[in-house]
């Protein structure tokens with residue numbers, strides 16, 4: 001723990017932590033030492049972790065990287081983090097992210113962008129670490145935490161993992177409790193780990209997962225020993241390559257990476273099969289309707305009364321307006337407006353209801369493939385390697401949304417997905433491949449990912 005604390009300050013240029021908690025970390029580490037000395041202890045005894053600022057941490061400021069709750073100190077702990085602490089893990093601090101997890105680069109954070117510890121060959125241009133869990137991925141890649149807890153609504157664990165050469169898994173919807181996590185889009189949000197290896201991710205997920213009576217959508221299923229699956233045989237597994245993911249304009253290096261991943265799985269005994277997921281092209285537009293609709297509803301609670309900051313006005317309406325105008329960043333305001341629009345009378349059927357129907361079709365695509373004997377689907381995690389800060393955050397927000405083209409489908413379908421480092425771009429930057437599994441089939445994903453790692 002002391003070594004990690006000492007490493008955080010010199011890595012300040014990465015802006016990965018929005019709050020470091022060294023005193024608390026040392027206190028937790030001492031308690032852990034005492035348990036170990038007594039021969040007690042859990043699976044994560046003494047392991048120092050960073051936590052995305054979406055997770056409520058008792059007595060430790062939790063902001064979702066938004067101005068509107070910049071001074072919020074919860075009096076409760078999220079279920080996922082309390083599970084980590086009860087296994088003996090140590091809190092190093094809270095990690096940077098896009099505001100309310102809305103973004104793919106960490107550039108929408110009220111605390112400024114986090115920076116990717118990787119550099120392009122021969123370039124001084126700093127890179128984004130991806131998002132929204134960009135601080136988590138940057139911190140893991142830079143060795144300023146041993147692992148991190150992130151959240152993934154449409155790719156926020158997997159895309160930053162791919163951009164930083166780390167491993168990230170979004171478990172099946174319902175595998176981890178959402179209780180105590182700041183809500184973005186409740187039917188899509190899931191917690192999961194970002195780690196330096198498949199084995200570490202398996203270890204962390206085992207402690208994060210499990211049923212929680214406080215989240216009615218959490219699944220009452222036993223949590224397997226995921227580490228036992230790492231290194232297991234994948235012989236005879238049928239891996240689907242969805243032809244619709246060969247999107248127009250896919251870069252040759254991403255296509256080559258994908259082929260290489262398939263070869264590695266084939267060499268380890270898997271069978272590679274081309275499959276069709278016909279509704280793939282509707283995943284991105286329908287995601288950006290469903291997610292924004294839910295976000296507009298979830299963010300209604302930041303009204304200057306129940307939560308966070310307040311800017312006074314002449315009457316209550318003006319107070320709401322001033323509070324929300326001052327508290328939310330531009331991207332969050334845009335999403336609240338779009339979400340409100342697609343839910344409004346007259347547009348609800350055309351947008352929100354239509355998107356929900358498309359969501360069912362996307363889910364059915366996967367169900368059909370799985371019923372045909374497909375064990376997992378292999379696809380790229382991202383359309384490119386990490387891009388430069390400012391490169392995609394210009395006037396057209398769709399530039400950024402297009403980053404999520406490969407990751408949002410499985411959130412819409414509720415399925416688990418893991419991103420694993422699989423190679424380097426021509427500029428020497430990490431690239432990731434993604435494996436998508438059956439509902440609650442995370443163990444199988446760890447076995448497959450380990451072959452590619």
Ligand code: GLN
Nearest residue numbers: 101103152153154155156
């Ligand atoms: N980039 C996606 C979005 O902005 C996903 C974010 C996330 O998974 N939290 O909605």
